[in-house]
Amino acid sequence: MESIINIKKILGKLGPLLALIVLSIILSFSSPNFLTINNIMNILRQTAVNGTIASGMLVVLITAGIDLSVGANAVLCASIMGMLLDKFGITNPVILIGAALLTGVLIGCINGLLLTKFHLPHPFVSTLGMKNVLCGLALFVVSTKTISGFPGSITWLGSANLFKRGSFSGIPIAFIAMLILFVGFHVLLNKTALGRAIYCAGGNLEATRLSGINTDNVLIFVYSLSGFVCAIAGIVIVGRSGVANPSSAISPYDTDAIAACIIGGASFSGGKGTIWGTLIGALIISIIRNGLTLLKAASDVQYMVIGIVIIAAVFIDVTRNRMEEKARRLAGK
Amino acid sequence: MGNYVVELKNVTKRFPGVVALRDMSLQIKPGEILGLIGENGAGKSTLIKILTGVHSADEGEMFINGVKQDIKTPSDAKNAGIACVYQELNIVKELSITDNIFINKYIHKKNSKFLDYKAMHKKAHEVMLSLGQDVDVTKPCANFGMGILQMVEIAKAVLIDAKLIIMDEPTSSLGEKEVKQLMKTVRSLKERGVSILFVSHKLEELFELCDRVTVMRDGEHITTDAIEDMDNDKLITAMVGRTLNNQYPKIEGKRGKEALRIENLNSTGVLHNISFTAYHGEILGIAGLVGAGRTETFQAIFGAFPVDGGHIYIKGKRVTIKSPKDAVKNRIALLTEDRKGQGLVLSQGIDTNLILANLSKFTKGLWLNKEKIKNNGDQAVDDLKIKTPGLTAITSQLSGGNQQKVVIGKWLNTDADIYLFDEPTRGIDVGAKVEVYNIMNDLVAKGKCVIMVSSELPEILGMSDRVIVMRGGKIMGEIDRHNEGFTQENIMKAAWGGRI
Numbered sequence: 001m002e003s004i005i006n007i008k009k010i011l012g013k014l015g016p017l018l019a020l021i022v023l024s025i026i027l028s029f030s031s032p033n034f035l036t037i038n039n040i041m042n043i044l045r046q047t048a049v050n051g052t053i054a055s056g057m058l059v060v061l062i063t064a065g066i067d068l069s070v071g072a073n074a075v076l077c078a079s080i081m082g083m084l085l086d087k088f089g090i091t092n093p094v095i096l097i098g099a100a101l102l103t104g105v106l107i108g109c110i111n112g113l114l115l116t117k118f119h120l121p122h123p124f125v126s127t128l129g130m131k132n133v134l135c136g137l138a139l140f141v142v143s144t145k146t147i148s149g150f151p152g153s154i155t156w157l158g159s160a161n162l163f164k165r166g167s168f169s170g171i172p173i174a175f176i177a178m179l180i181l182f183v184g185f186h187v188l189l190n191k192t193a194l195g196r197a198i199y200c201a202g203g204n205l206e207a208t209r210l211s212g213i214n215t216d217n218v219l220i221f222v223y224s225l226s227g228f229v230c231a232i233a234g235i236v237i238v239g240r241s242g243v244a245n246p247s248s249a250i251s252p253y254d255t256d257a258i259a260a261c262i263i264g265g266a267s268f269s270g271g272k273g274t275i276w277g278t279l280i281g282a283l284i285i286s287i288i289r290n291g292l293t294l295l296k297a298a299s300d301v302q303y304m305v306i307g308i309v310i311i312a313a314v315f316i317d318v319t320r321n322r323m324e325e326k327a328r329r330l331a332g333k
Numbered sequence: 334m335g336n337y338v339v340e341l342k343n344v345t346k347r348f349p350g351v352v353a354l355r356d357m358s359l360q361i362k363p364g365e366i367l368g369l370i371g372e373n374g375a376g377k378s379t380l381i382k383i384l385t386g387v388h389s390a391d392e393g394e395m396f397i398n399g400v401k402q403d404i405k406t407p408s409d410a411k412n413a414g415i416a417c418v419y420q421e422l423n424i425v426k427e428l429s430i431t432d433n434i435f436i437n438k439y440i441h442k443k444n445s446k447f448l449d450y451k452a453m454h455k456k457a458h459e460v461m462l463s464l465g466q467d468v469d470v471t472k473p474c475a476n477f478g479m480g481i482l483q484m485v486e487i488a489k490a491v492l493i494d495a496k497l498i499i500m501d502e503p504t505s506s507l508g509e510k511e512v513k514q515l516m517k518t519v520r521s522l523k524e525r526g527v528s529i530l531f532v533s534h535k536l537e538e539l540f541e542l543c544d545r546v547t548v549m550r551d552g553e554h555i556t557t558d559a560i561e562d563m564d565n566d567k568l569i570t571a572m573v574g575r576t577l578n579n580q581y582p583k584i585e586g587k588r589g590k591e592a593l594r595i596e597n598l599n600s601t602g603v604l605h606n607i608s609f610t611a612y613h614g615e616i617l618g619i620a621g622l623v624g625a626g627r628t629e630t631f632q633a634i635f636g637a638f639p640v641d642g643g644h645i646y647i648k649g650k651r652v653t654i655k656s657p658k659d660a661v662k663n664r665i666a667l668l669t670e671d672r673k674g675q676g677l678v679l680s681q682g683i684d685t686n687l688i689l690a691n692l693s694k695f696t697k698g699l700w701l702n703k704e705k706i707k708n709n710g711d712q713a714v715d716d717l718k719i720k721t722p723g724l725t726a727i728t729s730q731l732s733g734g735n736q737q738k739v740v741i742g743k744w745l746n747t748d749a750d751i752y753l754f755d756e757p758t759r760g761i762d763v764g765a766k767v768e769v770y771n772i773m774n775d776l777v778a779k780g781k782c783v784i785m786v787s788s789e790l791p792e793i794l795g796m797s798d799r800v801i802v803m804r805g806g807k808i809m810g811e812i813d814r815h816n817e818g819f820t821q822e823n824i825m826k827a828a829w830g831g832r833i
Binding site: 191192193195196197199200203204206207208209210211212213214271272 | 678693
């Protein structure tokens with residue numbers, strides 16, 4: 001009995017990785033261009049923005065929350081840099097990056113305050129509202145213009161590549177930066193007291209509060225952290241495209257990030273999820289997008305497939321919860 | 334036969350680990366008001382749920398007007414003419430009185446699917462009027478007070494032509510005037526031949542209203558007598574009349590200095606001028622019925638329940654406690670009544686739950702000290718005899734007793750001085766209970782102050798050095814272990830509103 005449960009447990013943990021491998025094998029056979037070094041680098045490049053945003057989303061999901069304002073927040077941070085460049089002629093990277101980070105953290109902090117101090121019932125509502133506010137704000141600060149002409153020190157993060165040589169496109173810096181960020185998240189979630197408090201707040205907020213932990217502060221921190229990584233993602237977006245485009249705030253950054261987390265083992269009911277699972281989830285989404293492009297699927301098909309994957313991921317989450325519940329009942333009886 | 338509206342014969346109902354009803358029999362005559370009393374956990378709620386088809390009995394029979402019937406679902410009960418007004422009303426506040434009364438049995442216009450509101454309003458008004466309430470039935474229920482909403486529930490029962498209406502603690506949330514009106518209504522229902530099963534914690538109401546009264550204890554029928562043959566003392570003796578056996582390994586400690594003093598703690602409508610003192614090296618028991626304000630007192634001391642006034646002194650020094658964090662800082666521990674909802678993070682392992690109340694003790698700089706967590710955890714599992722496959726086992730997989738030990742272990746890790754134990758042995762088996770008592774003895778021997786809320790009187794008597802009794806958010810009195818008045822009867826008397 002126990003060994004069966006263990007096998008299930010291992011499958012549950014390795015499931016996403018298995019899906020990633022199977023998906024890669026299928027695509028390797030269906031498209032000769034898939035398994036080339038430059039395409040793989042391309043996938044990593046495409047993963048950077050989603051992965052960065054998903055890291056913050058993961059922490060929010062662990063506390064049983066959600067942050068739908070992430071994409072709009074990232075684009076707003078990019079637009080803020082665009083505004084400083086365009087309207088005030090500021091090119092100093094310290095000021096530009098500082099302003100972006102400050103904006104991201106501030107927005108996240110407001111999300112956290114709305115949830116804890118203003119007692120809004122569920123962050124779904126407040127962050128959905130916030131998403132719309134930020135979309136508008138992003139357009140407003142740059143007067144709906146797309147801003148270009150950022151200095152190289154800003155675009156470096158999103159565009160530079162390591163070991164670029166001959167036909168090899170190089171390893172994207174943005175992906176390496178994302179990995180470093182992930183290591184930081186791993187340490188935060190697993191090695192620090194705050195990390196324990198985050199998991200516990202998601203598992204049982206009331207019990208955690210009654211253990212003398214200031215859960216309000218934990219939640220405010222979590223949403224601020226989500227805002228912080230959005231700002232980093234915003235800088236990467238500017239680097240990749242070379243411009244700050246305020247109308248890209250409506251891109252599906254939020255759903256992609258949620259999908260990456262859920263595929264990677266996080267749950268809407270909170271209390272679980274790992275950063276490495278999220279990495280695999282983000283890679284799976286990028287590979288699906290990349291593979292569909294290679295197979296010459298038009299954007300309509302891409303949208304539909306990604307949509308189905310998201311629904312399937314949530315379905316898997318629900319099924320997984322029910323199975324764990326059952327296993328627990330059997331073990332506990 | 335045929336003399337009873339509803340008759341239960343030898344009904345037994347088991348839940349995992351407990352027998353909630355044992356060989357219970359009950360007869361209700363037509364047009365009588367039968368009182369039902371018993372301590373917390375005596376099986377009243379289970380009995381009600383059997384009668385209303387929420388639970389079905391494992392053994393025994395049920396007769397309606399002398400005919401044997403199987404009541405398996407709430408709608409079976411409804412069809413048999415049994416209705417219940419629960420303590421928590423089933424009212425949709427946003428909808429009108431009419432909508433609430435006719436929920437699920439709307440009157441339709443002739444040959445159509447459309448609702449005939451005119452007819453429904455008329456009928457609803459008639460029924461409410463017959464219950465002594467001349468109200469505008471078209472207004473949403475949110476506009477009315479508890480008294481009227483209860484009448485709406487009764488109106489629902491009248492409308493299905495109920496032969497038996499069960500009222501579960503109907504007066505607990507009513508004002509004095511509303512109680513009078515309710516009693517009037519109950520009597521007029523009786524005159525119409527409706528039987529009432531009146532469950533109450535208030536003896537005076539039973540004496541005023543009932544024809545007969547049934548006493549339950551430990552899931553069993555103790556006695557049913559005409560109210561004239563009963564008095565306060567007889568009822569209370571019947572309710573508590575079990576003997577103490579020595580499942581309580583009490584070791585008396587040496588009472589030390591003052592640990593916690595509460596002065597005039599107030600919370601409007603819930604707590605009234607709560608004042609008491611607890612000492613190091615003693616167990617102070619707090620007895621009372623459900624709803625007496627005991628849990629709220631604990632939560633208020635712990636900064637988790639809003640208060641309007643009052644002072645808290647620890648070791649003679651006044652402290653301000655605004656949040657659980659402040660309480661923990663002042664070395665107070667709270668073992669909550671609701672273990673799963675408020676005590677444990679069920680999705681996390683034993684190790685994480687054990688350190689949750691004192692994370693800073695288990696960190697080195699920024700980092701968690703994994704070695705210390707493991708050593709401490711292993712020690713706790715050993716000391717507290719937590720039965721588990723391992724330290725990282727998810728706590729939802731543990732049994733109730735072992736879960737409770739994990740929560741206790743969490744608080745032992747805070748080195749608290751004052752331990753507030755709210756129903757520390759609820760829902761755990763006898764063996765684990767004794768182990769919890771031994772932990773309490775250890776704490777007292779170390780000079781800690783333990784305050785215990787319990788609804789189990791034998792436990793209160795068995796383990797406490799002193800007992801205070803609460804009722805309706807007030808402290809009714811205090812009895813010392815060495816006082817000859819340290820008996821179940823005296824405590825019960827106080828809990829039911831009498832003088833000690």
